[in-house]
Amino acid sequence: MPRHKGDHDARRRDVSGAVWRVLAAHGFGGLTLRAVATEMGATTGLLTHYFPNKKALVAHALTLLDERRAARPGHAGPDGLAALRATLLDILPRTPQAAADNRIWVSSWDAALADPDLAAGHAARYARARERIRHQVRTAQRLGELPPADPDGVAATIQSFALGLIVQALFSPEEFPPERQTRLLDDFLATLAVEGR
Amino acid sequence: MPRHKGDHDARRRDVSGAVWRVLAAHGFGGLTLRAVATEMGATTGLLTHYFPNKKALVAHALTLLDERRAARPGHAGPDGLAALRATLLDILPRTPQAAADNRIWVSSWDAALADPDLAAGHAARYARARERIRHQVRTAQRLGELPPADPDGVAATIQSFALGLIVQALFSPEEFPPERQTRLLDDFLATLAVEGR
Structure with a gap:
């Protein structure tokens, strides 16, 4: 079944939102694929479909945090x-x-x-x-x-x-x-x- | 066999030295009882004899780091x-x-x-x-x-x-x-x- 890029991007944003919430509550020491999956009500397997490992998750979450700051009204x-x-x-x-x-x-x-x-x-x-x-x-x-x-x-x-x-x-x-x-x-x-x- | 307090303190200092080396190389994200034990060439069991958990290890290592700084010649x-x-x-x-x-x-x-x-x-x-x-x-x-x-x-x-x-x-x-x-x-x-x- 073909996957739509828009869906994929939206899901990656959902994941990043969950990553931020886990980070704000528990710091990087508490950031695991399992914790993010739990925060989303999803499975770790679904998560690894979007991010192969924790490092990819972290890098993406930080990039989005950058973008969010840059997007604020000047x-x-x-x-x-x-x-x-x-x-x-x-x-x-x-x-x-x-x-x-x-x-x-x-x-x-x-x-x-x-x-x-x-x-x-x-x-x-x-x-x-x-x-x-x-x-x-x-x-x-x-x-x-x-x-x-x-x-x-x-x-x-x-x-x-x-x-x-x-x-x-x-x-x-x-x-x-x-x-x-x-x-x-x-x-x-x-x-x-x-x-x- | 009675344990001497001096030995105990010396061993806790050895452990802290190992904690510092692990932290300097891998950060807190890489700090585990196992990593510190490996750094010391000891078993995790021996380590838990001195520090029941990672938090105790971290708190002691930071206190010693404080003391080391305070002990430097003024x-x-x-x-x-x-x-x-x-x-x-x-x-x-x-x-x-x-x-x-x-x-x-x-x-x-x-x-x-x-x-x-x-x-x-x-x-x-x-x-x-x-x-x-x-x-x-x-x-x-x-x-x-x-x-x-x-x-x-x-x-x-x-x-x-x-x-x-x-x-x-x-x-x-x-x-x-x-x-x-x-x-x-x-x-x-x-x-x-x-x-x-």
């Missing part, structure tokens, strides 16, 4: 520092959904550091994120909102700040409620904006 | 900004040993986020680290090396920067060689030191 505000701020606010775990997504990303680091292919995928992801930040930094510099420091270094510093704040906020949500994350971000950006480096 | 330099810089240089993955240790910490986040006890341990660890940084920030402020901003916020920002730089350097060691990590840290500290926030 910020209509002005370019430069305001756009940079909006991008970072969007990434930080300030909502339950953003916290769940970040928890999946942070959890994926263990598996990724142990697997050269997944590690290369993550390295490329973070390089692209730095490139997007660098672009906003250069715009802010042209607008006179940021001093003319090396944009690569500033982008790496901003990305460091954001990743590290995410980790701390996931472990200590009471100490890092949304409003404190916003304040820390604003203070950090204000520090970067001061001339005299 | 920096004899002056207090304040120089001490803060030395602390952070010590943490960053600028040597193979520091990279291996950080890789274990980053890998542990997945397991820790999935387990309330491990998560509480990590939250307490990072709170203590922020407290140490806050102490150095206050000293630097008293010495006039840092402007009088909220020390809790500055400490959280510094910790964020360090954790995020660690993650990026682990995934992209070619982009973040030791000398670039040092330069990024120095530029970041110089930014914090500028008056006018």
